[in-house]
Amino acid sequence: MALSVGLIGARNHVVAAWSPSAKLYAAAGLPVNLRGLEIVSLRSVVDLDDGRKVLTVEGELANITGRELNIPELRLSVWGQKKEFYSWTAAAPRPALRAGERIAFRTRLASPPDDAADVLVQFVKAVESMPRTEKMRLSWLSPLT
Numbered sequence: 001m002a003l004s005v006g007l008i009g010a011r012n013h014v015v016a017a018w019s020p021s022a023k024l025y026a027a028a029g030l031p032v033n034l035r036g037l038e039i040v041s042l043r044s045v046v047d048l049d050d051g052r053k054v055l056t057v058e059g060e061l062a063n064i065t066g067r068e069l070n071i072p073e074l075r076l077s078v079w080g081q082k083k084e085f086y087s088w089t090a091a092a093p094r095p096a097l098r099a100g101e102r103i104a105f106r107t108r109l110a111s112p113p114d115d116a117a118d119v120l121v122q123f124v125k126a127v128e129s130m131p132r133t134e135k136m137r138l139s140w141l142s143p144l145t
Contacts, residue, residue, distance in 0.1 A: 035069075035123065036063060036064055036065035036067075036069050037061060037062065037063060037064070037069060037071065037097070037123065038061075038062045038064055039059050039060070039061060039062075039074075039121055040059060040060045040061075040062050040102070041059050041060050042057070042058075042059035042121060043057070043058055043059060044056065044057045044058075044118075044119040046112060046116075049110075052110060052111060053110075053111055053112060054108055054109070054110055054111075054112075055078070055108065055109040055110075055112040055116070055119070056106065056107075056108050057076055057106070057107050057108075057109075057119050057121065058104065058105065058106040058107075059104070059105060059121070060102045060103065060104050060105070061092060061097065061102065061103050061105055062097075062101075062102045063097035063098065063099060063100060063101050063102070064100075065099060065100075066099045066100070067099050068096055068097065068098050068099060069096060069097055070095060070096050071092035071094065071095060071096060071097055072092075072123045072124045072125040073089045073090065073091055073092065073123075073124040074089065074090045074091075074092065074105065074107070074121055074122070074123065074124065075087060075088075075089050075121070075122045075123070075124045076088055076089070076090060076107060076109075076119055076120070076121050077119070077120045077122075078109070078112055078113055078116040078118075078119055079116065079117060079118045079119070079120055080113065080115040080116045080117040080118070081115055081117075084120075085112075085113040085115065085116055086109070086112070086113060088107075088109065089124060090105070090107040092105060093105055
């Protein structure tokens, strides 16, 4: 029993030491976020602007820790038919978030692909430095509306 409680309480340390354990925690309903940042209230919509389609992606960046964190750039990618059509990066509105703080972000893409169905949003450093299984844990998907 004490070992189970220890493994639950120290799950961030366990995942930092052995990343495949993140899947086990997530399956048990105990996700682990080592970065301490989340993307919340994500929304994407395609509108017309002067007769041209424009994709707008907006949401909030949230610091879920008790300390100030730097915010990496965001990587956004447009997906459809199980493949990536296009990607771009967007800077966060500010370089850092205080403990528990949230900040809204918004970015636009002119003329998104016609077959686009979803937008995937990730933190750039997660994409560059992490194995694929870890990247997907730090990804947020928004269906186009």
